[in-house]
Amino acid sequence: MGERTKNKYIVKILIHSFAVFHAVSSYVLQSLGQQDAILLTALTIGMIVLIATHFDFPLEVTFALALLNSFAGFYLGTAGAVLLQDYISLSPMCSNVITTFMTTEILGWMTYLIAQYKTRKE
Amino acid sequence: MSIAIPKKIRQILLLAITAFSLRMLYVEGLNILQNTFDFSLLDVFSAILSNSYVTMFMIISDIGIIYLLNKRYCYGRYPFVRLSLEFLSLIIITLISTLMVVDLKSIFSYSTVLTLQVNQVIPVILGCLLFNTIVIVITDIFLYLRLSQKKTLAIEIGKKNKARLQYNKLKRQLNPHFLFNSLNVLDYLVHTDPDRASTFIKKLAANYRYLLNNEEQELVFLHNEIKFAQSYFDLMKERFDKGLEMKMEISDSFHECMIVPCGLQLLIENATKHNIISSESPLRIEVYTESDLIVVKNNLQPKLSTSPSFGMGLNNLCGQYTAMFGKDVLIEKNDRFFVVKIPLLNQD
Known part of the structure; x- marks a missing residue:
């Protein structure tokens, strides 16, 4: 298996696992009437740090990616949930779970694209 | 029984915790302050960005600081020094931009005691802080990618030159x-x-x-x-x-x-x-x-x-x-x- 294919395989597992974990955590915490922001933020940062470390990004860039994605995740997730509730009339819990899953996928794959741009040879 | 954690993992953990803390501090703090001072971050953002001089100043300062820091501390060499300096620069640029946005005369009320009108200053500080953070972080990532590309190209050229030199050496042999x-x-x-x-x-x-x-x-x-x-x-x-x-x-x-x-x-x-x-x-x-x-x-x-x-x-x-x-x-x-x-x- 080539290096590129191996990397994509690892990243695929990572992103999908974290996306599922995000969704499950959001569902469980909301069911218990608890705030999910802390756990979801920690999971997002964890995913980004793992992807960045896998592609040998330096610490400063890993930190920048983690910070950017944690903010992007919060605002995307919040705005996405509101949109779903307004336009598709989903329940708040449902819309939060779906948005959490999709936001994690988007952030993960965006980070992977940045890593691919870095490793691409001219 | 102590477990030895490798230095790199300790550093990554520390930075992850810092990123987490900053994010929680900002967003939760913002929610509390929005409720206390009754403002919308979106409106504050629009007000700041509508001032083109302030926006240009923030963008140019943020990009300039990253390029300057990179000349002295290249990526991966002294990460904590570089990040500390970036944070300090972020605070300074935020304060200067705030002063440029806020009308200084109106933020002080002339009563018996000179008091600062925090309800005007706090939203602007938060808006400028978020904007500058985003610009600095994006510039950091972009500059790193550009330098990586240049480094990859230089290595490829070096390999090509080396191959050519080896070929000529073989020819000379x-x-x-x-x-x-x-x-x-x-x-x-x-x-x-x-x-x-x-x-x-x-x-x-x-x-x-x-x-x-x-x-x-x-x-x-x-x-x-x-x-x-x-x-x-x-x-x-x-x-x-x-x-x-x-x-x-x-x-x-x-x-x-x-x-x-x-x-x-x-x-x-x-x-x-x-x-x-x-x-x-x-x-x-x-x-x-x-x-x-x-x-x-x-x-x-x-x-x-x-x-x-x-x-x-x-x-x-x-x-x-x-x-x-x-x-x-x-x-x-x-x-x-x-x-x-x-x-x-x-x-x-």
Whole structure:
């Protein structure tokens, strides 16, 4: 298996696992009437740090990616949930779970694209 | 029982926790302050960005700070120092932008006690802080990607130059002219002076052994290269006799420095290839050191006809030093002398 294919395989597992974990955590915490922001933020940062470390990004860039994605995740997730509730009339819990899953996928794959741009040879 | 956590993992954990704390602090703090002071971040953002001078100032300052920091602290070298300086710059730029946005007269109320109208300043600070953070972070990522691309390109160019140099080295190994001339000299020596012929054969064999042993090496010790260059010169001396002279003055303290293999030999070869050599007008080659450079200098007495590969070996050597080590080979030429200065590298 080539290096590129191996990397994509690892990243695929990572992103999908974290996306599922995000969704499950959001569902469980909301069911218990608890705030999910802390756990979801920690999971997002964890995913980004793992992807960045896998592609040998330096610490400063890993930190920048983690910070950017944690903010992007919060605002995307919040705005996405509101949109779903307004336009598709989903329940708040449902819309939060779906948005959490999709936001994690988007952030993960965006980070992977940045890593691919870095490793691409001219 | 303590578990030893590797340094890199500790650093990553620390940065992850810092990113997490900053994110929680900002967003949760923002929620509390929005409720306390009754403002919308979106409205504050619009107000700040509608002021083009402030926006331009923030963008230019943020980008400028990242480029300046990168000149002093390149990525991966001193991450915590760099991040601390970025954070400090972020605070300073945020405060300056806030002062530019907020009408200073209106933020102080003239009552018996001078009080700061925090309900006007806090939203602006938060808006500027978020905007500057985003710009700084994006610039950091973008600059790193650009530098990575340049580094990858430089490595590829270096590999290409190295491949070309190796190809030329291989060509020289089998160089028919060199072998032809050496065999002609050998033919003469075998009949006239068998002892010298034997020494000549040993030196010729040693030359080829050195070329074969160092085919794959990027760098060799200077003392080995000096021995090889001297041995090569001795072979040329058998051919040109009094027409060729060389003086080598290299202190022992430089012998553990590193140099590209066959670099010295290439310059000696070039000197003999492109200059007239005769006993009436001998070619004098000097090899000496000058601070962290090794200098090969010869008097200039150019041949009328030059070979079609003129400059190729030297160009490849220059390209290799630039692309792989970031150092320049210096070439100086005047009416009397041709001088080439090669950087000496440390073992690390």
